[in-house]
Amino acid sequence: MADQGCAVTSFSVPIEPDLALVEQGVAIARAAGVQVVVALGGGAVIDAGKAIAALVPATQGAIAHLEVVGQGLPLDHPPLPFVAIPTTAGTGAEVTRNAVIAVPEHRRKVSLRDARMLPVLAIVDPALTDGAPRDVTLASGLDAITQVIEPYVCTRANPLTDTLCRDAIPRGLAALTRLMQAEDTDARDDMAWVSLCGGLALANSGLGAVHGLAGPLGGLTGAAHGAICGVLLPHVLVANRDKVSDPVLAERLDQVGRWIGTAFGQSEASVVQAAGLLADWSQAAGLPALTALGIDRAAQRVAAQAAASSSSMKANPASLDANDLMKLMEAAG
Amino acid sequence: MISPFAFVTATEILFGRGQAKNSVKRVADLGRRILLVMDVMPRAANG
Structure with missing residues (x-):
């Protein structure tokens, strides 16, 4: 990406994403002024990236947009462009419009969902799943x-x-x-x-x-x-x-x-x-x-x-x- | 009779071996400041 003149900020998702991790990613993305979010990993990574892309432009906190535990409000601004590159063959999250996020204080996993959260580009390369x-x-x-x-x-x-x-x-x-x-x-x-x-x-x-x-x-x-x-x-x-x-x-x-x-x-x-x-x-x-x-x-x-x-x-x-x-x-x- | 339905998906889907490596410029065209989200020990994108 650097060869293409891109400035890349990395964000690690070591676990299935919870609300705190997503909010941390949003803060990092805003500080770096990112224009596009790329997620390379399994379903947890893709869900985290999808949620971050959705919430960076949002004016309200993440909880306001969550189903079940929040108000489930629609996003008030379109998400950033999101690219999903799965490295496991499982969730199909590269073509869905929701991100599953854990909310530990409620002991629930809930969705952040909006039709505009569909990725602009899904790259499904089976070689990334080899081995x-x-x-x-x-x-x-x-x-x-x-x-x-x-x-x-x-x-x-x-x-x-x-x-x-x-x-x-x-x-x-x-x-x-x-x-x-x-x-x-x-x-x-x-x-x-x-x-x-x-x-x-x-x-x-x-x-x-x-x-x-x-x-x-x-x-x-x-x-x-x-x-x-x-x-x-x-x-x-x-x-x-x-x-x-x-x-x-x-x-x-x-x-x-x-x-x-x-x-x-x-x-x-x-x-x-x-x-x-x-x-x-x-x-x-x-x-x-x-x-x-x-x-x-x-x-x-x-x-x-x-x-x-x-x-x-x-x-x-x-x-x-x-x-x-x-x-x-x-x-x- | 076929009942009414809708079908939505990603704007563009690229499928197949080598697509990840060949899509770097395509991704860069979306924006120059990129947040790359990955797991702790990402597998090499060697497709």
């Missing part, structure tokens, strides 16, 4: 797969997101299983594509109970988002298939079951069978159980209440109450 650690690849990969499954079976799916998800679900399952066996350039390319599709799909249709629970659980415990999603996904699929009443959404869940079954050599698997295959494979690949992530029953009870009214739950294919959510978390260990 990522196995545990990061697994957790972020399961997050990416969840983010193409939930939009496909949700109540707000549309033809464009369907087109993306139908390709990405089987592709992601095949690529992630290959990557757990050995480093594979083509599989890295596929996972980068699946992650991008997940971001496009979730931003334009909806999510479901996995993300409805993952937000509160992450805020309460600090457990990694991708790992939470990976652990919950099989159990949410089973609960949704049990409770779904719309025949179209039931068939979509069955199709997801067949795609998962195919990835593990059982192309005619039911949703329950497929979920078992996925859970067993994830565990064998090194994914911890829910309690092993530091999420005890007390946290699960709080999250079940919080998730039942979350925005992600509104698009879930079946109506799951706090008791249903509690049962599926118990099944997830």
Whole structure:
């Protein structure tokens, strides 16, 4: 960048961003008079950069614009131009219009959201994910797969997101299983594509109970988002298939079951069978159980209440109450 | 019948190996004073 005559100020994001860290970044950006924000990293880094770009021109404090714990006010000035360059294949945050920020005093993760927060440039270069650690690849990969499954079976799916998800679900399952066996350039390319599709799909249709629970659980415990999603996904699929009443959404869940079954050599698997295959494979690949992530029953009870009214739950294919959510978390260990 | 829907995304998406290295000038054209946000030990942008 210096060769192009640019003055670059660096800002490190060592953890998932919280309000204090974002405000620190905003102060540094203002002091340096920055004109553009570039985020190079995983989902936490991209969310932090996106939030900083949004808040540098804002005249009110960050809390005024946060959902749930703040007033959720729209930004009063357009964000700075924001460039997102992901180095993991997981969140798809390079194409979404919100940033997830932890607010420790509320023990919540909440969104800063505005349509103008979409990046002006998303650079998805799979080479940046080559050689990522196995545990990061697994957790972020399961997050990416969840983010193409939930939009496909949700109540707000549309033809464009369907087109993306139908390709990405089987592709992601095949690529992630290959990557757990050995480093594979083509599989890295596929996972980068699946992650991008997940971001496009979730931003334009909806999510479901996995993300409805993952937000509160992450805020309460600090457990990694991708790992939470990976652990919950099989159990949410089973609960949704049990409770779904719309025949179209039931068939979509069955199709997801067949795609998962195919990835593990059982192309005619039911949703329950497929979920078992996925859970067993994830565990064998090194994914911890829910309690092993530091999420005890007390946290699960709080999250079940919080998730039942979350925005992600509104698009879930079946109506799951706090008791249903509690049962599926118990099944997830 | 297809129900009405909207679809929004980043203004521009560049996908593929080598795009990061090849996009430096494209990024610089957006502004000369840049805040680079990254993790503590960023992986080399060697794509």
